[in-house]
Amino acid sequence: MVNEHNAIEVKGLSKTFNGTVAVNVISFSVAKGELFGFLGPNGAGKTTTVRMLTGVLKPSDGTATIQGHDICSEALQSRAHIAVVPEEANVYLDMSVWQNIMLMADLYGVPRKQRTRKAAELLDALGLSDRREYKARTLSKGLRQRLMLCAALVSEPEILFLDEPTSGLDVQSRQIILKIIRQLSDEGLTIFLTTHNMEEAEKLCSRVAIINEGEIAAIDTPDRLRSAIQARQYVEVVFSDNKLSTQEFESLSGVSSVDLSSNAIRVYTETPGKTATEIACLAKSKGIEIEQLCTRKPALQEVFLYFTSQDKKETE
């Protein structure tokens, strides 16, 4: 049964290449209008998943729907709702910027009037208006990636697949692309973002899935994922002069480990608020002055490393 609130529904999707499992029975869904992050180390199965969802690869097993259309039995209908911006800007180098956009619009059956208007809008938004007659060959990597985004958006898709859209780009192109992504998300476009950049995922995505060795290791909002690994929450404390000893820290309730390697001491605990209070009391009783004291949740990068290394430990 397809949930009409979901733009993408994946059920037990698998892909095997000559006996090697690249994607192993993954299931997840992406709601309409959601900006969904798909994270994973190299070779985890991110691109294989995207290639299956966009019709480039045939799944070995399982099923997925795009706007309610099965990617195998209704492949053409499912592809009519999507647009793809791959990591490597594969534009037609011997075509002009304008010709590249018009070609993609034509392949999606966008009427001439609409495609001309939309292309002009996009070129303007992505800072390519003055280069519309330039051959794509003459553009830098950042400009080619912007062109890819224009060509993808000219058909006004309902779902946009972005595979590492800002990887290796100059600051200006990166900022423009991120701004457009935020804007499109605010306008209600469903975005499936594959990225290595945790900071980007944390800022942009409403939910993220972490894929490792072909399996979904975790899936939730970035905030909940951080909270989920309670043992990686910590209290950061900077003393002005003397310090408490490791034993003193470990005697506090809920503390699992202490990192004294830098000036800002990290006390890992499942109950950061309580531990912070106890540290403050202990320091006061010993006459040690505290310069800085705060509770922190792990960054998404730490969550990512936690889940991807956890899977490795389990398989070893």
Place this chain on the structure above:
Amino acid sequence: MTVYVENTNSWRFQLHGALVILKKNIVLYYLKPPVLIFGVLFPVFFFLAFKMGRPITPENIVPGMVAMAVWFTASAVGPLVTPWERRAKTYERLIATPVSLQAMIAGDILSGLLFGACLSIIPVILGLILTDVAITSFLPLIAGVILGAVSFSSLGVLLAAPPASSQSNIMLLSNLVRLPLLFVSGIFLPISEMPIWARWVSPFSPLSYAGDLIAIGFGRRGYFSLWLNPLMLIVFTAILIWGSYKFHRRWRSKGL
């Protein structure tokens, strides 16, 4: 957010897709050096090399030249387009659009057909100006060029199906198929004058039937019966298109 095409399965939308692919191929690939070398220069020099010092009559030269031009030009486009696009990774972008594999193949075949049919006009005009041959029957000539070009273009698209790291590998494969067939298809010598083993092999080449129709157009007596030539070209085309679809689908499902 708009979906411009409600029914992507409609023949109208897919025909439009095939024509967009054709337009793209014309803009991008017709003037690419491999197409010009293997499609235009190669047959000209090949024929001249064969003709030098041999007493071949104009009525054999001109139809042979036209047939060879169609053979090489129409079958040159397919082996260039797909490997080129695979290497540039633009092929993946095409696959992710709502245009079907059948429409993509149709677009590539149309590209070869148009290229072959247009360039065949050159040897026809040269033959009419420089020799005393004349077109005695237009219909067989046009049928030979058009049906031959569709068939040869389909062969080119079929030969482009295997994934190759370099397009020169596909060009090599296509020449391994195209060159031997040239010698058993009555291009340099009428089939009736060829050795007995070649006469046995010639019915298995689509070029034999297209060459025969073109020769009939120039007033030469045909080797096969008139109705058999177009029929066999249609049969070859159907088999080659079917094979192209099967092989392209097979490699595509593997992501190659």
